Amino acid sequence: MPGAAAIAVLSVAVLLAAMVQGAVGIGFALVAAPAVTLVDTDLMPGLMILLGFLLPVLTFVREAAHTRWGGLGWALGGRVPGTVLGVLVVATVDDQVLAVVVGVVVLAAVALTWYVVEVPDTPATLAGAGLVSGVTGTAVSIDGPPVAIVLQHLSGPELRATMSAYFVGGGMLSVAGLAIGGELRAAQAATAAVLLPAVVVGFALSGPLRRHVDAGRTRTAVLGVCAVSALALLGRAVVG
Numbered sequence: 379m380p381g382a383a384a385i386a387v388l389s390v391a392v393l394l395a396a397m398v399q400g401a402v403g404i405g406f407a408l409v410a411a412p413a414v415t416l417v418d419t420d421l422m423p424g425l426m427i428l429l430g431f432l433l434p435v436l437t438f439v440r441e442a443a444h445t446r447w448g449g450l451g452w453a454l455g456g457r458v459p460g461t462v463l464g465v466l467v468v469a470t471v472d473d474q475v476l477a478v479v480v481g482v483v484v485l486a487a488v489a490l491t492w493y494v495v496e497v498p499d500t501p502a503t504l505a506g507a508g509l510v511s512g513v514t515g516t517a518v519s520i521d522g523p524p525v526a527i528v529l530q531h532l533s534g535p536e537l538r539a540t541m542s543a544y545f546v547g548g549g550m551l552s553v554a555g556l557a558i559g560g561e562l563r564a565a566q567a568a569t570a571a572v573l574l575p576a577v578v579v580g581f582a583l584s585g586p587l588r589r590h591v592d593a594g595r596t597r598t599a600v601l602g603v604c605a606v607s608a609l610a611l612l613g614r615a616v617v618g
Contacts, residue, residue: 379568384417388569389576396433396580398603401587403538404522405603406433411519412610423468424566425573426519427552432574434545436581437538444535445543449504453525454547456505460512461551465559467517474615481612488527488605496531503528508548516552521545523604530600534588537600 380388391413398405407426414421438445497503507524515521525544529537556562 379565380417380421385569385572388413388417388573392429392573392576393580393583396577397584397587399433400437400538400581400584402599402603403437403534403541404526404600406430407518407520407522408603408606408610412613420563421566421569423517423519424553424556424562425569427515427549427556428567428570429573429577430519430545430549431553432577433581434542434549436578437542438546441535441539441542443539444533445539446529446532446536447543449499449501449529450540450543450547452501452504453508453511453544454551456508456510457512457515457548457551460509461516461548461555462512463509464513464516464552465555465561467513468556468561469559471517478612478615481608481610481615485605485608485612488523488601488608497528499528499531508544511548512551515548516555521548521552523608526600527604538588 388410391410395406395409398409407430410429411422411426414425504525507528510524511521514524522541522545526537526541529540532540553562
């Protein structure tokens with residue numbers, strides 16, 4: 379369990395992360411995970427996955443009517459084998475190597491969708507995105523970009539509601555997988571409980587930013603968060 383100073387730093391990071399995801403629909407791990415990694419690498423990825431439960435629930439309660447249910451089953455279906463692979467990755471693959479691979483893949487996907495390719499919203503692409511998301515979400519706690527890239531053309535409320543439903547289901551799979559694989563620790567759960575108030579406050583403060591994103595800026599915000607997420611992973615790999 380981190381000391382008081384570390385908890386204060388983590389609380390600020392988690393509050394800001396909750397504001398970003400409350401507005402855009404993704405980005406919680408992007409903002410908070412680097413701070414968690416710097417404070418104590420043993421808290422990753424369990425702390426981020428556990429904290430990731432509350433925020434999607436709050437978002438879903440607020441915007442459930444806008445959820446696009448059709449593709450969720452495909453994305454979550456792909457996430458099941460992805461979670462199994464993610465647990466194996468946590469146990470066997472060096473974190474820095476994984477961070478570089480994921481960062482490069484996400485940056486390439488952002489570049490392709492921004493300049494060249496429009497990713498179709500189909501069962502195959504959603505299942506594939508869910509598979510990749512299961513691996514990255516379980517291994518490094520960043521699971522939003524693969525699915526968000528496929529859903530980037532939804533409106534702000536639709537994207538936030540749909541991604542929130544996906545995060546709740548996917549997070550449950552990741553927590554179960556880490557627990558079964560012996561990779562979920564008591565200190566991670568205890569720290570998550572202490573930081574939950576910061577999640578609630580950050581979500582409450584996300585309203586003004588959410589209105590800004592909804593004013594025709596959803597796709598730009600999603601791709602921007604995905605790109606910065608990838609750069610953060612690469613930065614963590616370089617720093618070590």
